[in-house]
Amino acid sequence: MPDQPSKTPLKSPKIAVIGTASRDTIHSEVNGERSTFHTVGGSGLYTALASNVSGGRVTLMAPQPDTFTEPFLRVSRLITWKGPQVREADLPRLEIIHHGDGRATLLTADWGAEAELTPDKITGPLDEFDVVHIAALSSAVKQKEMLDRVRSLGAKTVSCGTYFQLVKTAPDIVHELVQNCDYFFMNLNEFQTLYQGGLPESGRRKALFVTENKGGCSIYSQGEAWKLPTEEVQEIDPTGAGDTFCGATVTAMAAGLDATDAALEGMMLAAICVKSPGPQFMIG
Numbered sequence: 055m056p057d058q059p060s061k062t063p064l065k066s067p068k069i070a071v072i073g074t075a076s077r078d079t080i081h082s083e084v085n086g087e088r089s090t091f092h093t094v095g096g097s098g099l100y101t102a103l104a105s106n107v108s109g110g111r112v113t114l115m116a117p118q119p120d121t122f123t124e125p126f127l128r129v130s131r132l133i134t135w136k137g138p139q140v141r142e143a144d145l146p147r148l149e150i151i152h153h154g155d156g157r158a159t160l161l162t163a164d165w166g167a168e169a170e171l172t173p174d175k176i177t178g179p180l181d182e183f184d185v186v187h188i189a190a191l192s193s194a195v196k197q198k199e200m201l202d203r204v205r206s207l208g209a210k211t212v213s214c215g216t217y218f219q220l221v222k223t224a225p226d227i228v229h230e231l232v233q234n235c236d237y238f239f240m241n242l243n244e245f246q247t248l249y250q251g252g253l254p255e256s257g258r259r260k261a262l263f264v265t266e267n268k269g270g271c272s273i274y275s276q277g278e279a280w281k282l283p284t285e286e287v288q289e290i291d292p293t294g295a296g297d298t299f300c301g302a303t304v305t306a307m308a309a310g311l312d313a314t315d316a317a318l319e320g321m322m323l324a325a326i327c328v329k330s331p332g333p334q335f336m337i338g
Contacts, residue, residue: 065308065309065310066109066110066111066309067109067110067111067184067185067305067308067309068110068111068113068182068183068184069102069105069110069111069112069113069183069184069185069186069187069301069304069305069308070112070113070115070180070183070185070186070187070209071098071101071102071105071112071113071114071115071116071186071187071189071301072098072115072116072171072176072186072187072188072189072200072204073096073097073098073099073101073102073114073115073116073187073188073189073190073191074096074097074098074099074116074117074145074146074165074168074171074189074191075094075095075096075098075099075114075116075117075118075126075129075145075146076094076095076096076099076145076146076147076148077092077093077094077095077142077145077146077147078092078093078094078095078096078147078148078149078150078293078332079091079092079147079148079149079150080092080093080095080149080150080151080152080291080293080331080332081149081150081151081152081161082151082152082290082291083151083152083153083154084154088151091291091331091332093293093331093332093333093334094125094126094129094332094333095148095293095294095332095333096116096145096146096148096189097189097190097215097217097294097297098114098115098116098189098297099114099116099129099333100294100297100298100301100327100333101187101189101215101297101298101300101301102114102133102301103129103132103133103298103301103333103336103337104297104298104299104300104301104302104305104320104323104327104336105187105301105302105304105305106132106133106336107302107323107336108301108302108305108306108309108319108323109305109309110301110305110308110309112132112133112134113133113134113135113136113183114133114134114135114136114137115136115137115171115175115176116135116137116171117137117138117139117140117144117145117167117168117170117171118130118135118136118137118138118139118140119139119140119141119142119145120139120140120141120142121142123142125334125337126142128337128338129337132337137170137171137175138167138170138171138175140166140167140170141167144166144167145166145167146163146164146165146166146167146168147162147163147164147166148160148162148163148164149161149162149163150293152289152291152292152293154289155267155268158292158293160219163192165192168191168192171191173199173200173202173203174203176200176203176204176207177207178204178207178208179207179208180204180207180208180209180210181208181209181210183209183210184210184211184308185211185212185213185237185304185305185307185308186204186209186211186212186213187212187213187214187215187300187301187304188200188201188204188212188213188214188215188235189215189297189300190215190216190217190220190297193220193224194216194220194223194224194227194228194231195224195227197214197216197220197227197231198227198230198231201214201231201234201235211236211237211308212235212236212237213235213236213237213238213239213300213304214231214232214235214237214238214239215238215239215240215296215297215300216228216231216238216239216240216244217244218241218243218244218247221240221244221247221248222247225247225248228248229248232248232259232262233259234259235259236259236260236261237259237260237261237262237263237303237304237307238259238261238262238263239262239263239265239296239299239300239303240262240263240264240265241264241265241266241267241296242264242265242266242267242269245264253274260275260276261273261274261275261313262274262275263299263300263303263313263317263320265295265296265299265324268284268286269283269284270282270283270284270321271284271299271317271320271321273313273314273317275313280313280314282314282317282318282321284321284325285325287325287328287329288329289328289329290328290329290330290331291328291330291331291332292327292328293332294327294332294333295324295327295328296324298320298323298324298327298333298336299317299320299321299323299324300320301320301323302316302319302320302322302323302324303316303317303319303320304316306319306320
Protein backbone atom coordinates (compact mmCIF):
# COMPACT_ATOMS: atom_id res chain seq x y z
CA MET A 55 0.00 0.00 0.00
CA PRO A 56 1.48 3.40 -0.90
CA ASP A 57 2.39 5.88 1.84
CA GLN A 58 1.37 8.81 -0.36
CA PRO A 59 -1.80 9.52 -2.36
CA SER A 60 -1.73 7.80 -5.74
CA LYS A 61 -2.76 10.88 -7.68
CA THR A 62 -3.53 14.52 -6.98
CA PRO A 63 -7.29 15.09 -6.68
CA LEU A 64 -8.73 17.50 -9.21
CA LYS A 65 -11.12 19.32 -6.87
CA SER A 66 -12.53 19.48 -3.35
CA PRO A 67 -15.90 17.79 -3.73
CA LYS A 68 -19.03 18.39 -1.68
CA ILE A 69 -20.13 15.25 0.15
CA ALA A 70 -23.30 14.67 2.18
CA VAL A 71 -23.40 11.76 4.63
CA ILE A 72 -26.66 10.49 6.10
CA GLY A 73 -26.11 8.38 9.20
CA THR A 74 -25.44 8.48 12.90
CA ALA A 75 -22.85 9.44 15.46
CA SER A 76 -22.65 7.24 18.52
CA ARG A 77 -20.96 6.59 21.82
CA ASP A 78 -19.19 3.23 21.62
CA THR A 79 -17.72 0.72 24.03
CA ILE A 80 -14.99 -1.29 22.32
CA HIS A 81 -13.44 -4.52 23.62
CA SER A 82 -10.26 -5.69 21.90
CA GLU A 83 -8.82 -9.17 22.32
CA VAL A 84 -5.08 -9.43 21.63
CA ASN A 85 -3.14 -12.60 22.50
CA GLY A 86 -5.94 -13.74 24.78
CA GLU A 87 -6.06 -10.47 26.73
CA ARG A 88 -8.99 -8.08 26.54
CA SER A 89 -8.79 -4.29 26.80
CA THR A 90 -11.79 -1.98 26.89
CA PHE A 91 -12.12 1.66 25.92
CA HIS A 92 -14.86 4.17 25.25
CA THR A 93 -14.96 6.40 22.17
CA VAL A 94 -17.19 8.29 19.79
CA GLY A 95 -18.15 6.37 16.67
CA GLY A 96 -21.00 5.65 14.30
CA SER A 97 -20.91 4.76 10.62
CA GLY A 98 -22.02 8.24 9.62
CA LEU A 99 -19.39 9.93 11.76
CA TYR A 100 -16.52 7.74 10.52
CA THR A 101 -17.55 8.25 6.88
CA ALA A 102 -17.87 12.01 7.28
CA LEU A 103 -14.51 12.36 9.04
CA ALA A 104 -12.76 10.23 6.42
CA SER A 105 -14.24 12.37 3.67
CA ASN A 106 -13.04 15.50 5.46
CA VAL A 107 -9.50 14.13 5.85
CA SER A 108 -9.57 13.25 2.13
CA GLY A 109 -10.33 16.84 1.11
CA GLY A 110 -14.11 16.77 0.97
CA ARG A 111 -16.39 19.58 2.08
CA VAL A 112 -18.66 17.50 4.24
CA THR A 113 -22.19 17.83 5.58
CA LEU A 114 -23.22 15.18 8.11
CA MET A 115 -26.98 14.70 8.31
CA ALA A 116 -27.43 12.99 11.67
CA PRO A 117 -28.94 13.58 15.10
CA GLN A 118 -26.60 15.99 16.87
CA PRO A 119 -26.05 16.83 20.55
CA ASP A 120 -27.91 19.96 21.63
CA THR A 121 -24.73 20.93 23.49
CA PHE A 122 -21.38 19.96 21.99
CA THR A 123 -18.82 18.54 24.40
CA GLU A 124 -15.46 17.02 23.56
CA PRO A 125 -14.75 15.27 21.27
CA PHE A 126 -17.99 16.07 19.41
CA LEU A 127 -17.02 19.76 19.67
CA ARG A 128 -13.91 19.09 17.59
CA VAL A 129 -16.01 17.15 15.07
CA SER A 130 -18.40 20.10 14.69
CA ARG A 131 -15.46 22.33 13.76
CA LEU A 132 -14.34 20.00 10.97
CA ILE A 133 -17.64 19.35 9.21
CA THR A 134 -21.09 20.90 8.81
CA TRP A 135 -23.43 18.96 11.08
CA LYS A 136 -27.14 19.19 10.32
CA GLY A 137 -29.89 17.19 11.96
CA PRO A 138 -32.38 17.05 14.81
CA GLN A 139 -30.92 18.18 18.13
CA VAL A 140 -31.03 15.60 20.92
CA ARG A 141 -29.43 15.08 24.29
CA GLU A 142 -25.97 13.58 23.99
CA ALA A 143 -27.14 10.82 26.34
CA ASP A 144 -29.74 9.86 23.73
CA LEU A 145 -27.25 9.28 20.90
CA PRO A 146 -26.95 5.65 19.75
CA ARG A 147 -24.69 3.42 21.86
CA LEU A 148 -22.92 0.34 20.53
CA GLU A 149 -20.84 -2.28 22.31
CA ILE A 150 -18.49 -4.31 20.12
CA ILE A 151 -15.85 -6.94 20.76
CA HIS A 152 -13.04 -7.48 18.25
CA HIS A 153 -11.49 -10.93 18.18
CA GLY A 154 -8.70 -10.22 15.65
CA ASP A 155 -8.35 -11.14 11.98
CA GLY A 156 -11.34 -8.97 11.11
CA ARG A 157 -13.75 -10.93 13.34
CA ALA A 158 -16.09 -8.93 15.54
CA THR A 159 -19.27 -9.39 17.55
CA LEU A 160 -21.87 -6.68 18.11
CA LEU A 161 -22.80 -7.27 21.74
CA THR A 162 -25.44 -4.56 22.14
CA ALA A 163 -26.92 -1.84 19.95
CA ASP A 164 -29.11 0.90 21.37
CA TRP A 165 -30.09 3.01 18.36
CA GLY A 166 -31.54 5.74 20.58
CA ALA A 167 -32.01 9.03 18.76
CA GLU A 168 -31.52 7.46 15.33
CA ALA A 169 -35.33 7.27 15.35
CA GLU A 170 -35.29 11.08 14.94
CA LEU A 171 -33.50 10.72 11.59
CA THR A 172 -36.47 10.26 9.27
CA PRO A 173 -36.63 10.94 5.52
CA ASP A 174 -38.64 14.15 6.04
CA LYS A 175 -35.71 15.54 8.08
CA ILE A 176 -33.57 15.39 4.92
CA THR A 177 -34.19 18.62 3.04
CA GLY A 178 -32.97 19.73 -0.36
CA PRO A 179 -32.17 20.46 -2.96
CA LEU A 180 -29.30 17.95 -2.92
CA ASP A 181 -27.95 18.55 -6.41
CA GLU A 182 -25.22 20.76 -4.92
CA PHE A 183 -23.48 17.63 -3.59
CA ASP A 184 -21.15 15.55 -5.72
CA VAL A 185 -22.07 12.44 -3.70
CA VAL A 186 -24.75 11.68 -1.14
CA HIS A 187 -23.78 8.68 1.00
CA ILE A 188 -26.27 6.68 3.05
CA ALA A 189 -24.37 5.07 5.89
CA ALA A 190 -25.49 1.91 7.70
CA LEU A 191 -28.70 2.54 9.60
CA SER A 192 -30.81 0.41 11.93
CA SER A 193 -32.67 -1.25 9.04
CA ALA A 194 -32.38 -1.80 5.30
CA VAL A 195 -35.95 -0.52 4.94
CA LYS A 196 -34.87 2.80 6.40
CA GLN A 197 -31.94 2.98 3.99
CA LYS A 198 -34.31 2.32 1.08
CA GLU A 199 -36.60 5.12 2.28
CA MET A 200 -33.60 7.44 2.49
CA LEU A 201 -32.55 6.46 -1.03
CA ASP A 202 -35.99 7.30 -2.40
CA ARG A 203 -35.94 10.59 -0.51
CA VAL A 204 -32.53 11.80 -1.69
CA ARG A 205 -33.27 10.85 -5.30
CA SER A 206 -36.48 12.91 -5.11
CA LEU A 207 -34.44 15.86 -3.81
CA GLY A 208 -32.08 15.79 -6.78
CA ALA A 209 -29.11 13.75 -5.55
CA LYS A 210 -26.92 13.10 -8.59
CA THR A 211 -24.71 10.30 -7.25
CA VAL A 212 -25.68 8.10 -4.29
CA SER A 213 -23.54 5.57 -2.45
CA CYS A 214 -24.47 3.24 0.39
CA GLY A 215 -22.99 0.83 2.92
CA THR A 216 -24.37 -2.08 4.90
CA TYR A 217 -23.52 -4.50 7.71
CA PHE A 218 -23.97 -8.21 8.27
CA GLN A 219 -27.23 -8.09 10.23
CA LEU A 220 -28.97 -6.27 7.37
CA VAL A 221 -27.59 -8.69 4.78
CA LYS A 222 -28.75 -11.62 6.89
CA THR A 223 -32.25 -10.38 7.74
CA ALA A 224 -33.18 -8.32 4.66
CA PRO A 225 -31.19 -9.66 1.67
CA ASP A 226 -33.84 -8.71 -0.91
CA ILE A 227 -33.79 -5.07 0.17
CA VAL A 228 -29.99 -5.00 0.26
CA HIS A 229 -29.98 -6.44 -3.28
CA GLU A 230 -32.30 -3.62 -4.32
CA LEU A 231 -30.03 -1.04 -2.71
CA VAL A 232 -27.00 -2.44 -4.54
CA GLN A 233 -28.86 -2.24 -7.82
CA ASN A 234 -30.13 1.32 -7.34
CA CYS A 235 -27.16 3.07 -5.72
CA ASP A 236 -24.29 4.27 -7.88
CA TYR A 237 -21.69 2.89 -5.47
CA PHE A 238 -22.08 0.25 -2.80
CA PHE A 239 -19.74 -0.92 -0.03
CA MET A 240 -19.66 -4.18 1.94
CA ASN A 241 -17.13 -6.57 3.44
CA LEU A 242 -16.26 -10.06 2.23
CA ASN A 243 -18.47 -11.86 4.75
CA GLU A 244 -21.46 -9.75 3.71
CA PHE A 245 -20.65 -10.26 0.03
CA GLN A 246 -20.42 -14.05 0.34
CA THR A 247 -23.64 -14.19 2.35
CA LEU A 248 -25.55 -11.95 -0.05
CA TYR A 249 -24.38 -13.49 -3.33
CA GLN A 250 -23.66 -17.09 -2.30
CA GLY A 251 -20.60 -17.30 -4.54
CA GLY A 252 -22.02 -15.50 -7.58
CA LEU A 253 -22.61 -11.96 -8.76
CA PRO A 254 -25.29 -11.29 -11.41
CA GLU A 255 -24.38 -8.86 -14.18
CA SER A 256 -27.22 -6.59 -13.10
CA GLY A 257 -26.01 -6.63 -9.52
CA ARG A 258 -24.46 -3.15 -9.45
CA ARG A 259 -25.03 0.21 -11.06
CA LYS A 260 -21.53 1.70 -11.30
CA ALA A 261 -19.26 -0.05 -8.82
CA LEU A 262 -19.42 -2.45 -5.89
CA PHE A 263 -16.50 -2.34 -3.45
CA VAL A 264 -15.81 -5.38 -1.26
CA THR A 265 -13.25 -4.98 1.52
CA GLU A 266 -11.45 -8.18 2.45
CA ASN A 267 -9.49 -7.29 5.60
CA LYS A 268 -5.93 -8.56 5.03
CA GLY A 269 -6.95 -9.57 1.50
CA GLY A 270 -7.29 -5.98 0.35
CA CYS A 271 -10.26 -4.93 -1.75
CA SER A 272 -12.17 -6.19 -4.79
CA ILE A 273 -14.02 -3.87 -7.18
CA TYR A 274 -16.83 -5.03 -9.45
CA SER A 275 -17.76 -2.58 -12.21
CA GLN A 276 -18.94 -2.58 -15.81
CA GLY A 277 -18.73 -6.36 -16.12
CA GLU A 278 -15.15 -6.46 -14.83
CA ALA A 279 -13.47 -7.13 -11.51
CA TRP A 280 -10.24 -5.87 -9.97
CA LYS A 281 -8.38 -7.10 -6.89
CA LEU A 282 -6.21 -4.64 -4.97
CA PRO A 283 -3.83 -6.17 -2.41
CA THR A 284 -2.89 -4.50 0.85
CA GLU A 285 -0.08 -4.74 3.36
CA GLU A 286 -0.75 -6.19 6.80
CA VAL A 287 -0.78 -3.68 9.65
CA GLN A 288 -0.99 -4.05 13.41
CA GLU A 289 -4.67 -4.01 14.31
CA ILE A 290 -5.68 -2.17 17.48
CA ASP A 291 -9.28 -1.20 16.73
CA PRO A 292 -10.84 -2.07 13.36
CA THR A 293 -14.12 -0.32 14.27
CA GLY A 294 -15.11 2.02 11.46
CA ALA A 295 -12.40 0.85 9.06
CA GLY A 296 -14.97 -0.01 6.40
CA ASP A 297 -16.72 3.35 6.81
CA THR A 298 -13.35 5.11 6.69
CA PHE A 299 -12.55 3.28 3.46
CA CYS A 300 -15.93 4.29 2.09
CA GLY A 301 -15.62 7.99 2.97
CA ALA A 302 -12.15 8.29 1.50
CA THR A 303 -13.02 6.31 -1.64
CA VAL A 304 -16.18 8.19 -2.62
CA THR A 305 -14.45 11.51 -1.98
CA ALA A 306 -11.49 10.55 -4.14
CA MET A 307 -13.80 9.45 -6.97
CA ALA A 308 -15.78 12.69 -6.69
CA ALA A 309 -12.45 14.53 -6.87
CA GLY A 310 -11.64 12.92 -10.21
CA LEU A 311 -9.83 9.65 -9.49
CA ASP A 312 -10.95 6.37 -11.07
CA ALA A 313 -12.29 3.55 -8.91
CA THR A 314 -8.98 1.73 -8.45
CA ASP A 315 -6.96 4.81 -7.52
CA ALA A 316 -9.76 5.96 -5.24
CA ALA A 317 -9.85 2.56 -3.52
CA LEU A 318 -6.10 2.80 -2.91
CA GLU A 319 -6.75 6.09 -1.12
CA GLY A 320 -9.47 4.39 0.90
CA MET A 321 -7.27 1.45 1.87
CA MET A 322 -4.47 3.76 2.93
CA LEU A 323 -6.73 5.69 5.31
CA ALA A 324 -8.42 2.54 6.61
CA ALA A 325 -4.99 1.09 7.44
CA ILE A 326 -4.28 4.14 9.58
CA CYS A 327 -7.71 3.82 11.20
CA VAL A 328 -7.14 0.33 12.63
CA LYS A 329 -3.89 1.32 14.34
CA SER A 330 -5.53 3.41 17.06
CA PRO A 331 -8.73 3.40 19.15
CA GLY A 332 -11.72 5.16 17.64
CA PRO A 333 -11.53 7.97 15.05
CA GLN A 334 -9.11 10.09 17.09
CA PHE A 335 -6.54 10.26 14.29
CA MET A 336 -9.11 12.02 12.10
CA ILE A 337 -10.23 14.44 14.81
CA GLY A 338 -6.81 15.65 15.89
